[in-house]
Amino acid sequence: MWSQRSVVDYGLAKRAALASLSSGRVTTTDLCDAHPYLLRAAKHHGEPTDRQCPVCRRRKVTHVTYVYGSELGRCEGRVKMTAELVEMAREYGEFRVYVVEVCQGCAWNHLTVSYVLGTGEPGDRGRRAAGK
Template sequence: MREPTRISHDLDRRRTLRAFRAGELSRSEVCDAGRSLRSSAEVLGVRSESPCPLCDSCEVREVAWVYGSAIAEKSGTARSLSEIRAIVATLFPDGDVQSAKELTVHTVEVCLRCGWNHLLREDTYRAGAESTEQESPATERPAR
């Protein structure tokens, strides 16, 4: 899979958790995962190695959402890692360096128990990027 440009949202996540623990944010403000996000995380999400930072549940999933004008109706939807690999392979076949195509994958952490959710990272794929065997946008992990 191609090497993406990655933007980590870890600092923002830590700030949000710090604000919650300081009483500046309510639980309803940080545990606001809607039905669609929870369902997508349950069906397509990869189990996180870390427990929920709020309720300590092990029911935390990382789910990937894809965005880009080149993927038409798939843009703004949750996708499995295998589907994302197929989209990347289709959009950026070897040698396609002149294309202006771009695909962004948002990886969101979701607790199925309390509804905590936060954007973890954005991976952006562009034509002409180096190919690697690195597992992105999220590392596949076996369910516990």
């Protein structure tokens, strides 16, 4: 995406969690603890992927994308589709995006990546709405 910046990839944390599972330090119950609201968001608003669940290996994981930022108002904390982020990146000055992978079968969930989007201009939406 054209304005993506401050990217944080949580792949190392994911590998560490899965290594703990395979070594027996944690159980599947410890890792597969998705909140019912997250599972519901994955079912109704998530975006399917081609990647198998790393825990149960029976289903493909779904991505659920959340947006947060002081400029977002009522949209803050909401689930958004990837296609919606393009328009939002042009409309708002700055907001953070969090992508969570979720297995609807075993309830595995893990934050995969976060990044910042937006024009880079603080309060951009207010100026655009006022025609400035």
